[in-house]
Every structure is written in C-alpha cells, then in structure tokens.
Amino acid sequence: MTFTPHGKHLIAGDWVSGPGTFTSSPAHGAAHDFAVGSPALVDDACRAAEACAVAYAATTRTERAAFLNAIADEIEARAAAITQIGTEETGLPEARLNGERGRTTGQLRQFAAHILAGDYLDRRFDAALPDREPAPRPELRMMQRPIGPVAVFGASNFPLAFSTAGGDTAAALAAGCPVVVKGHSAHPGTGEIVAEAVHAARIACNMPAGVFSLIQGGDRSVGEAVVTHPAIKAVGFTGSLGGGRALFNLCAARPEPIPFFGELGSVNPMFLLPEAMAARGAQIAAGWAASLTMGAGQFCTNPGIAVVIAGPDAETFATAATAALQPVAPQTMLTDGIAAAYRQGSERIAGTSGVQALVATPCDQRRAAPYLFRTTGAEWLANHALGEEVFGPLGLIVTVTDADEMLALAAHLEGQLTCTLHLDAGDTAHGRRLLPVLERKAGRVLANGFPTGVEVADSMVHGGPYPASTNFGATSVGTLSIRRFLRPVCYQNLPEALLPDDLREQA
Numbered sequence: 143m144t145f146t147p148h149g150k151h152l153i154a155g156d157w158v159s160g161p162g163t164f165t166s167s168p169a170h171g172a173a174h175d176f177a178v179g180s181p182a183l184v185d186d187a188c189r190a191a192e193a194c195a196v197a198y199a200a201t202t203r204t205e206r207a208a209f210l211n212a213i214a215d216e217i218e219a220r221a222a223a224i225t226q227i228g229t230e231e232t233g234l235p236e237a238r239l240n241g242e243r244g245r246t247t248g249q250l251r252q253f254a255a256h257i258l259a260g261d262y263l264d265r266r267f268d269a270a271l272p273d274r275e276p277a278p279r280p281e282l283r284m285m286q287r288p289i290g291p292v293a294v295f296g297a298s299n300f301p302l303a304f305s306t307a308g309g310d311t312a313a314a315l316a317a318g319c320p321v322v323v324k325g326h327s328a329h330p331g332t333g334e335i336v337a338e339a340v341h342a343a344r345i346a347c348n349m350p351a352g353v354f355s356l357i358q359g360g361d362r363s364v365g366e367a368v369v370t371h372p373a374i375k376a377v378g379f380t381g382s383l384g385g386g387r388a389l390f391n392l393c394a395a396r397p398e399p400i401p402f403f404g405e406l407g408s409v410n411p412m413f414l415l416p417e418a419m420a421a422r423g424a425q426i427a428a429g430w431a432a433s434l435t436m437g438a439g440q441f442c443t444n445p446g447i448a449v450v451i452a453g454p455d456a457e458t459f460a461t462a463a464t465a466a467l468q469p470v471a472p473q474t475m476l477t478d479g480i481a482a483a484y485r486q487g488s489e490r491i492a493g494t495s496g497v498q499a500l501v502a503t504p505c506d507q508r509r510a511a512p513y514l515f516r517t518t519g520a521e522w523l524a525n526h527a528l529g530e531e532v533f534g535p536l537g538l539i540v541t542v543t544d545a546d547e548m549l550a551l552a553a554h555l556e557g558q559l560t561c562t563l564h565l566d567a568g569d570t571a572h573g574r575r576l577l578p579v580l581e582r583k584a585g586r587v588l589a590n591g592f593p594t595g596v597e598v599a600d601s602m603v604h605g606g607p608y609p610a611s612t613n614f615g616a617t618s619v620g621t622l623s624i625r626r627f628l629r630p631v632c633y634q635n636l637p638e639a640l641l642p643d644d645l646r647e648q649a
C-alpha cells in the first residue's frame with residue numbers, strides 16, 4: 143500500500159497543523175504538502191518536554207530500554223512505507239534505505255542494551271572518613287544524570303540514521319531526556335512516518351506525551367526558535383558547517399548558553415605512504431574512487447583529499463584514479479540545493495590557481511558526476527579554500543615533494559572527522575611521525591581502508607576538532623554519544639531514602 147503523508151506536526155502526542163504549508167520536493171514520485179512550523183508550535187513542544195522532564199528522568203533503565211526497543215519494532219513494522227517515501231524524497235536507492243533502517247533500529251537496540259548494563263552512569267563512591275585529620279571527609283556519591291529536553295536536527299543525507307529517530311534521538315531518550323526534533327525539509331514525509339513509529343511506541347510503553355515531538359520546518363525561524371527556547375538544554379545537530387555555525391552562535395548567545403553538539407563537514411584526508419604506494423597504488427586508487435562516489439559522495443566521511451609523494455608511483459596513482467572515476471555515471475543528489483552547491487564548489491576548486499582538472503563531467507539539475515583535481519603541496523598550503531569540504535563526489539590529489547612536506551600538510555589541516563593512512567611495514571617510521579599530528583586533528587584515524595562506513599560501536603568516535611564538529615570532546619555515533627546528554631551530579635551525605643535508585647543499588 144502506498145504511504146501518503148498527512149503533513150502534520152507531532153506536538154506532545156497530538157498531530158497538529160501549522161500556520162501554512164510547504165510542498166516537498168521529492169527526487170521522484172508525488173510532492174506533498176506539509177505544515178510549516180512556527181515559534182508558537184516550538185513553544186508548545188518545548189514546554190511539554192520540560193513538563194515531563196522530571197518524570198521521564200525518573201523512569202527506570204528497564205522502562206527506557208523497553209521504549210527504545212519498541213521504537214525499533216514500530217519502525218520495522220513500517221519498513222515498506224519508510225523505504226517507499228524515503229527513496230522518493232531523497233533519491234537514495236532502496237537498498238540504501240533498507241540498510242539505513244537496519245542501522246537505525248540497531249542503534250536503538252544497542253542503546254537499550256547499553257543503559258541496561260549501567261556502566262554509562264559512571265557511578266563513583268567515596269566513603270565518609272569521619273575521623274580524618276585535620277577535617278573529616280563527607281560521604282560522596284556521583285552519577286551521570288539526564289540534562290533535560292534535547293533538540294535534534296537531522297541531516298539530509300541520512301534520513302533515518304541521523305534524523306528523526308536516529309543516533310541523537312536514541313542517545314537522548316536513552317539518557318532520560320525528552321526530545322524535540324526539528325524535521326529536515328528534504329525528507330518531511332520520512333520524518334513523519336518515523337515520528338508515527340515513536341508515537342506508537344510511546345503510547346504502548348506509557349511514556350509521557352511530551353517526551354517526543356516532531357516539528358516540520360519549512361521556515362528557518364523554526365530551528366532558531368528551537369535552539370533559543372529556554373527549556374532546551376542541549377542541541378544535537380548533523381548538517382552543514384554554515385547551518386551548524388549559525389545555530390551554534392545562537393546557542394552561545396542565549397541568556398543561558400547551552401552545548402551545541404554540531405557534527406559538521408570534513409575533507410577526510412588520506413596519506414599514502416611510499417611503500418604502500420609502490421606495492422598497491424593503483425589498487426588504492428580504485429578503492430578511493432569507489433568510496434568517493436558511493437551515494438553520490440554525500441557522506442560526511444567522504445575521503446576528499448589524497449596526499450601522495452611526487453614520483454612515478456604518484457603518476458600511477460593519478461592515472462588509476464582517473465581511469466576509475468571517468469566512467470562513473472551521474473547520480474541523483476539529495477536536493478537541488480546540494481547539487482547546486484556541489485557545482486559551485488567544483489567551479490571554485492577548478493578556478494583555483496595551480497589546480498589541474500583530471501576528471502570533469504558536467505551535469506545538470508539534481509545530478510552529480512565525479513570531479514578529480516590535482517595540485518601540489520605548496521599550492522594547497524597557500525590556498526586555505528582547497529581544504530574546505532565540497533559535499534559530493536569530488537577528489538583532490540595533493541602531490542607533496544617529500545615526507546617533510548606531507549607532515550607540514552598534516553600540521554596545516556583543520557579539524558577532521560577522519561584521517562587515513564595507507565601504509566605497509568616499511569612505512570612504519572613515516573607513520574609514527576604522522577600519527578601524533580593526525581590524532582590532534584581527527585576523531586578517528588584509520589589504516590589501509592576508507593572512512594565511509596561508520597561502525598556503530600562502543601569504541602567509535604564520530605566527531606573531531608572544529609570544523610568537523612563544534613565539540614571535539616564528543617562523538618555522535620556509538621554508545622559514548624550518550625555522554626552528550628548527561629551531567630555528573632555529586633550527592634554529598636544524602637540520606638539513603640533521597641538517593642536515586644541507581645545510586646542506592648551501589649551501596
């Protein structure tokens with residue numbers, strides 16, 4: 143059966159219309175009308191979230207785990223409809239939507255198991271020392287507590303896993319925080335059906351109505367109203383540097399500034415060390431081309447830059463990368479705006495002095511074909527803009543003169559989500575010089591692979607110094623991401639009867 147969205151917001155358990163409508167712009171299939179959000183609706187959602195914050199924080203871990211698992215079940219129950227509307231709105235292939243749905247439900251279930259295990263509470267206990275000299279020590283207990291209502295902004299390129307019931311929402315609900323989602327205007331119907339799943343799970347699990355709201359966008363004032371609402375205590379954002387920075391600034395300028403966990407863009411450089419280049423340069427080039435063009439290059443971890451040392455192996459690499467990228471057919475991008483930004487970015491790189499185009503297939507409308515450019519280390523170091531993300535399948539080979547210039551380039555990098563080393567055993571000394579530099583630049587350093595494909599795991603770090611993210615101490619993927627929505631509270635000499643249950647268990 144075909145899913146047709148009704149186009150309403152979900153505000154604290156009620157489906158409501160807005161002051162007007164906007165029309166979706168799907169890659170294929172029918173367009174639909176959606177209610178535009180407004181500051182008044184934001185206020186309703188945020189007040190309802192605050193009204194239930196204490197009650198939701200007091201739910202047991204078992205109750206919240208059941209809620210998260212129920213959301214996953216309800217999403218699976220709507221699998222066909224989610225894939226239908228998701229593919230229509232984003233142009234992403236069916237297999238990708240199905241895979242992303244599995245990742246989304248997997249994340250929800252992983253957080254359920256994570257909170258049941260209890261380690262995330264980081265419980266600490268310092269016994270009282272009444273006879274200590276010169277002063278007695280009080281009894282101290284510490285535990286992580288939920289911070290209150292969290293606002294979530296999803297990204298266009300992950301309509302499920304980084305969106306309505308994606309990683310940020312799962313982490314916040316697991317922590318014990320109500321969530322207000324600002325829907326992405328590129329996939330409002332996908333947002334709606336996922337919100338239906340959360341709504342059904344909430345009712346089945348008898349959770350308070352204010353624990354989850356979805357406000358469709360259609361107007362930039364909606365996002366601004368959400369991040370500046372006094373009830374909101376933190377923001378999880380996945381999206382562009384420009385959008386993230388604007389909302390980050392609003393959070394910082396609030397009378398009560400709040401943390402803004404912005405996961406933004408990155409060029410994810412790869413460093414190809416000499417022995418690996420000599421042994422398998424052409425093979426690495428083919429793997430790079432596949433990673434660069436996967437999903438029309440619309441991944442924040444897309445490896446946009448390959449740094450190689452000048453010489454015959456660098457030529458082999460460039461020839462192989464050109465041969466692999468040249469035949470790649472144009473792919474549909476997520477939105478007209480993203481396609482236009484990709485063309486502008488490609489033109490900007492093409493117009494930079496010292497840059498040579500190796501692959502440049504012009505394309506129009508919402509489509510993107512790969513671009514491959516080449517420049518020298520000296521030109522790259524002199525042109526800051528060559529290190530900025532172009533969202534799409536664009537690669538830049540930077541040829542450095544020697545290992546020292548490669549190190550200088552690494553030191554010059556801005557913050558990254560990932561940095562990659564391609565190395566063989568004989569490259570170890572070289573790698574040992576680069577690693578201390580790269581680990582200051584990136585949230586994840588990987589060897590002999592490609593950074594697209596972010597494992598949802600306990601050890602994953604998906605973040606990095608600015609501009610990769612606005613909070614380099616955090617990750618937005620994996621169980622550690624729950625820490626963004628928790629705050630340590632110390633309980634000094636509190637009578638047993640007042641302690642939270644999770645601390646009493648520890649005594």
Ligand code: NAP
Pocket residue numbers: 295296297298299300304324325326327328359360361362363365366380381382383384385386388389405406407408441442443480531533559604610618
């Ligand atoms: P986007 O255009 O920044 O949109 C993200 C959200 O922010 C949308 O809800 C958007 O509202 C809102 N927004 C943007 N600018 C705003 C402003 N000035 N005021 C109020 N609201 C604003 O990003 P996108 O195009 O969806 O995503 C692509 C980008 O995300 C790429 O740069 C990619 O690298 C990055 N990304 C990063 C990660 C990561 O984990 N680091 C993951 C995926 C993607 P509207 O709905 O009204 O547009």
